[in-house]
Amino acid sequence: MPYQLQLLGSPVLRKKTEPLDLREDRGEIERFLPAMRDILHRREGIGLAGPQANASLRVFLLDADRLPVEGHGVFINPEVSSSGREVYEEEGCLSIPGIFERVKRRECSHVEAYDERGELFSVDLRGLAARAAQHEFDHLEGVLFIDHLSPIIKRMLRKKLREIRAEAEKLGQVG
Numbered sequence: 001m002p003y004q005l006q007l008l009g010s011p012v013l014r015k016k017t018e019p020l021d022l023r024e025d026r027g028e029i030e031r032f033l034p035a036m037r038d039i040l041h042r043r044e045g046i047g048l049a050g051p052q053a054n055a056s057l058r059v060f061l062l063d064a065d066r067l068p069v070e071g072h073g074v075f076i077n078p079e080v081s082s083s084g085r086e087v088y089e090e091e092g093c094l095s096i097p098g099i100f101e102r103v104k105r106r107e108c109s110h111v112e113a114y115d116e117r118g119e120l121f122s123v124d125l126r127g128l129a130a131r132a133a134q135h136e137f138d139h140l141e142g143v144l145f146i147d148h149l150s151p152i153i154k155r156m157l158r159k160k161l162r163e164i165r166a167e168a169e170k171l172g173q174v175g
């Protein structure tokens, strides 16, 4: 299937991603980055990870126009280390539409990654940008933000989550 937004229930969202080979995978990188940008902008998200675009690859995007990320929008083979105090803020996910819940994250993230030209860079993020990086990095490990919610909250969301999974099935994403 081409690069389309995957919804909860699509197995690719639960798979740990493979690192990209910046030389060998050049062609694929040039194909999926525009597709990922397209999904991100059309759905008005602030971040998107490879699996969400049906590519089980270690890459995520952050919207450099809306987040203080020092102009870095593409993170290939990223390493994210987080520090600082733990903060609860509301989060959502393009793959789990309509659900917004408070998630505990660290306040700061140090991210090292390659950009689309294959240059290694690092950036220190705070607040929403740090939160977005942690959220997107989770996607590369097959983890979704709802995994961080308490059993009680998850129970309350059960019906809505079921509806999203049914939608994924209708779109032929469940396999």
Ligand SMILES: [Zn+2]
Binding pocket: 092, 093, 094, 095, 135, 136, 139
């Ligand atoms: Zn997400």
